[in-house]
Amino acid sequence: MRDATSAAQSRDWRAEIAERLTSLRLAPAEEADLSDELSQHLEDRFRELRIRGMSDTEARRVVLEELDGEGSLASKLRDVVRRGTVPAALGTPVRGSVLGQLRQDARYAMRTMQRSPGFTAVIVLTLALGIGAATTIFSVVNGVLLTPLPYRDPQQLVVFYGTSPEKQLPEVSFPAGLFVAVREKSRAFATMAAFEQPGFTMTGNGDPVRVDAATVSLDFFRVFGMAPLMGRTFVAGEDRPDNTNVSVISYGLWQRMFGGDPKILGRAIKLNGNPSTIVGVMPREFAMPVRTDVWLPLALDPAGFNCWCLDMVGRMKSGITADQAKQDLIATVDAFALARRDVFPDAKPDDHAKIVVMPLVRRIAGDIRTPLLVLIAAVGVVLLIACANIANLLLARAAVRNREMAVRCCLGASPRRIATQLLTESAMLAGTGAALGLLFAAVALRLLRRLPEGQIPRIDQVHVDPIVVLFAVGVTVACALLFGLAPALRAARVDLQTNLRDGARGSASGGARRVSNAFVVIQFALSLVLLAGSGLLLKSFQRLLSVDPGFRADNVLVARLQTPYPRYDSAQMVRSFYDRVLERVAAIPGVRAVGLTSRAPFTRGNPQENVIAEGKEPKPGEPVVVSNVRNITPGFFDAMGTPILKGRSFRASDGPEAPRVAIVDERFARHYWPNGEALGKRIGPQGDTSAARWRTIVGIVPNVRHASLGEDPSLQIYEPFAQQTTWTNYVMVRSTREPRSLVSAIRAQVAAVDPEIPLYEVRTMEEAVSRSLLTRRLTNGLLTAFATAAFLLAALGIYGVISIGVAGRMREFGVRIALGAKPGNVLQLVLQEGVWLAGAGIAVGLLGAIWVVRFLRSLLFGVSAFDVPTFVAATVVLALVAIVACLIPARRATRVAPAVVLRE
Amino acid sequence: MVQAMLDRELKKGSAELLILSLVEHEPRHGYELSKLIDSRSNGAIRFHVASLYPLLYRLEKRGWIEGRWVEKAGQRRRRYYRLTGEGRRVLAAQRRNWRQFVEAIARITGVQHA
Secondary structure: HHHHHHHHHHHHHHHHHHHHHHHHOHHHHHHHHHHHHHHHHHHOOOOOOOOOOOOOOHHHHHHHHHHHHOOOOOHHHHHOOOOOOOOOOOOOOOOOOOHHHHHHHHHHHHHHHHHOHHHHHHHHHHHHHHHHHHHHHHHHHHHHHHHHOOOOOHHHHEEEEEEHHHHHHEEEOOOHHHHHHHHHHOOOOEEEEEOOOOOEEEEEOOOOEEEEEEEOOOOOHHHHHHOOOEEEOOOOOOOEEEEEEEEEEEEHHHHHHHOOOOOOOOEEEOOOOEEEEEEOOOOOOOOOOOOHHHHHEEEOOOOOOOOEEEEEEEEEOOOOOHHHHHHHHHHHHHHHHOOOOOOEEEEEEEOOOOOEEEEHHHHHHHHHHHHHHHHHHHHHHHHHHHHHHOOOOOOOHHHHHHHHHHHHHHHOOOHHHHHHHHHHHHHHHHHHHHHHHHHHHHHHHHHOOOOOOOOOHHHHHOOOHHHHHHHHHHHHHHHHHHHHHHHHHHOOOOHHHHHHHHHHHOOHHHHHHHHHHHHHHHHHHHHHHHHHHHHHHHHHHHHHHHOOOOOOOOOEEEEEEEEOOOOOOOOHHHHHHHHHHHHHHHHOOEEEEEEEEOOOOOOHHHHEEEEOOOOOOOOOOOEEEEEEEEEEOOOOOOOOOOEEEEEEEEOOOOOOOOOOOOEHHHHHHHHOOOOOOOOOEEEEOOOOOHHHEEEEEEEEEEOOOOOOOOOOOOEEEEEEEEOOOEEEEEEEEEEEHHHHHHHHHHHHHHHHHHHOOOEEEEEEEHHHHHHHHHHHHHHHHHHHHHHHHHHHHHHHHHHHHHHHEEEEEEHHHHHHHHHHOOOOHHHHHHHHHHHHHHHHHHHHHHHHHHHHHHHHHHOOOOOOOOOOOHHHHHHHHHHHHHHHHHHHHHHHHHOOOHHHHHOO | HHHHHHHHHHHHHHHHHOOOOOOOOOEEEEEHHHHHHHOOOOOOOOOHHHHHHHHHHHHHHHHOOEEEOOOOOOOOOOEEEEEOHHHHHHHHHHHHHHHHHHHHHHHOOOOOOO
């Protein structure tokens, strides 16, 4: 009897204690120990009080008072009971250790991922590609646009030049006289320097080689704030005209040509045959102008206004903005122009100089800036679409997991706890995707570095550095939040009763459906923007490829030659050299035609002249016509495959002593003589008043594209090489076989005439043209890939959402069919939903695209930014994709067997 | 009133010392410890279940005492606590501190040991 009471009593104490420990959520084993020990104590105390004569009730009251008398038991135990090692049931909030909870969530997420490997693989791969592509593009943006130049206070460095849009001259260099005046008067700059970029042939160290050289004013190196690695730069007195006695070389040349010889200073080399002493070596990171190997002093003649050929770079005073510098330069040039009417006869007080001041970093990035920005935006959009897709996948799975969530809630998991768990799963998916993505980016960057040199400026700066990793991490976190938040938020609002009842059926609730639908609309909108954008670019590219460049690029080899001055100090000597070279090259088997030009198409530089036509001289104040000028030999047009439209080509008889002649292109002819009577008319350089200035037009040729297929063609005139001789020229060889196979034979023939003259910049015309398109091709390729990925993802997205919708409505369809609905009606019902979603997306997308394409404008060619066919095509493609994607689940809906679904 | 004050103030400073002293020579279970404190202080100091056990667990967590379940024939199992090596060092130090404290108080207040 007594034992029975005691046992009952003891159970009672345990219950009292258990009740007070609930909030601690102890592991069962630990709770049992605690409860054993404490209930034993209470029991002992209870007996003691009974022995002292208290009644059961009274003793019990005292015991419980003592238990609760000094505050809650749980709160006192909270700090001392063992935690962290406690394997709590999933979903229960483990108090305290955030890390422990995280580890637990991560373990659980791992198990979930392993349970559905296909699902996990799809998500991880989508993310890997998305994050990988984003990281790759960002690496390039980071290296090319964001990484500061390696010079002191690089944000103060700018280049500046004049511009003359009305003469179709986007960039006008300065003459020395103007530069010297500006340098003296300008208040916005701490230092400024001028430079030119001639090429030089270097001898005296093995075979003759061609080096990229820059002649620079004395302050040049000071502008960048960079000291030489060894030796010195130039000092006052060395800036004499044509002084090649001292030279500073690049780190690259030092390593390449001299094997990093530590005793390089004082070494004698020959530049264009002139002796020169190496006085300094610049550090590896110094690359101004880009790819320069040798620097020589530049003489600045304050009275020099003949050659408008100086490039300029300056360091703004600190606190001065580019715009202030520009205003300062304009004021300085205006004042100078008004003071020097002898040089600027047209200067008027209300005319202002047009000057461009551009941050050096942007100048170096050049044309690649816009494509890069477009690409990073595009890849961001793809990533957004991918995230929307993954969110939908997770939402769909969340619907399937409703019951699991509900059970965990019943077991005491707070909604917050479940949301955290789901977010952890998302984070792990994103993390795995990101790790793969970084790998992908590293591989992609390696491929990018294999592009021909110069395609992407500063590509050596492009690598996966901490900033890139930080970016990847940021993107990953953003992704995880983007696609994890919707499912997590939904889980936090879980409705137990409904879920336990319906959960197993895997139907998504109305709220989730609305979110999924919204995602589909967004995906379609974004896809349309990308499709329309890439469509416009592809169409531009097609237009570009169909441009007639004015020559036939197939089977043409181009190579550059330079007769060094002063070893060749007369035009006669130069002509004799080239004549012999051309004669020998023409004799090489496989050579069909050979010609010479002072500047080949698709090469750097573009010599121009102000040209006037006899009887059509511009009145004062009228703009002068600027024309590209090329000096060519009679074989040039044959070698280029450029047809003579009217008149004749040059002949051998158009020699130095013969009457001066010229050939002009169609545009030039039409400009002066719109009615087509250009032949026999005379043209000449502006400002030349000698009797010998007039050249008679003897032929008309089509316009030859000079630097790119997409350029706005400029006017062109050709003069016989024999009458206007240039020291540097390009040999153009048209062959009957693969042109590259002729290179060594041509080189041998040149060496036979003069062994000290190298053949350089050797390329086929096809290579030159295709290289000019490479950046565009790359941009288009990537953008098309992104657009394709986007609309495939969108298709998958709408397919998924409609499929889930259909799965949830099987019973409804069953009823409908049982009540006599035809399969067609059901099909229509489902399709309608899909079409509505896609339609809404496309409508929003069209508005978005119209807003976005303006940023593409500078990349378009021959296509309006609002090209209707492109927009229509993008719309139709997306609509078709949507219909196909919906058709599959729709057909599934029509095949419902009413008997089966209704029985379920 | 006095009881409450004594409890609060003394327990705070001395509770650890009391427990460690009581398990110095032999292992004891919780109820036994509360009885001993009660009786040896003539009821001046009392530890009830809600403050005793958290204290015991805290000392155990610090590694000063060690609890072990002991089952004796015909009895329910009980948890006995004994002093660890670390606990012994702490006890010595606390005794020293306590003695210095009490002597200091005595010198100032003139209250002598009984």
